[in-house]
Amino acid sequence: xxxxxxxxxxxxxxxxxxxxxxxxxxxxxxxxxxxxxxxxxxxxxxxxxxxxxxxxxxxxxxxxxxxxxxxxxxxxxxxxxxxxxxxxxxxxxxxxxxxxxxxxxxxxxxxxxxxxxxxxxxxxxxxxxxxxxxxxxxxxxxxxxxxxxxxxxxxxxxxxxxxxxx
Numbered sequence: 001x002x003x004x005x006x007x008x009x010x011x012x013x014x015x016x017x018x019x020x021x022x023x024x025x026x027x028x029x030x031x032x033x034x035x036x037x038x039x040x041x042x043x044x045x046x047x048x049x050x051x052x053x054x055x056x057x058x059x060x061x062x063x064x065x066x067x068x069x070x071x072x073x074x075x076x077x078x079x080x081x082x083x084x085x086x087x088x089x090x091x092x093x094x095x096x097x098x099x100x101x102x103x104x105x106x107x108x109x110x111x112x113x114x115x116x117x118x119x120x121x122x123x124x125x126x127x128x129x130x131x132x133x134x135x136x137x138x139x140x141x142x143x144x145x146x147x148x149x150x151x152x153x154x155x156x157x158x159x160x161x162x163x164x165x166x
Contacts, residue, residue, distance in 0.1 A: 038137045040146035041074045066100040068136040107139035124154045
């Protein structure tokens with residue numbers, strides 16, 4: 001028998017031999033049977049602007065989709081600062097209700113320190129926010145879905161997909 005657990009908006013299939021009580025954090029559990037996909041800001045904006053290909057990909061990967069809290073901050077700022085500031089925050093809220101939010105935590109901080117040091121040592125620095133976004137994806141063992149793959153390609157252990165170029 002396969003059991004399920006619900007974490008936020010995610011349903012997770014669990015190893016049938018592992019009692020639910022032994023799993024303290026579903027997101028980091030080694031018994032997860034899928035890879036989460038963390039959407040970067042540009043992908044969410046494409047979805048919110050009506051990109052049908054992104055909408056289909058999103059639908060096909062739910063419930064394994066998340067945005068991290070840093071991306072959410074960028075999106076909230078953009079919605080409030082936009083010319084359509086009366087409608088964009090509501091559209092964003094509807095989107096946020098269908099995905100999980102991955103928070104920056106201690107594992108993310110550890111990944112961030114390694115990313116920043118590695119990029120500094122190789123002379124390939126990138127923006128601070130991008131390093132933070134990548135660190136959350138690495139800490140969550142997730143694929144980062146972005147249109148800015150060049151920006152992230154020098155980060156070790158970061159899995160990338162580009163739904164806008166497929």
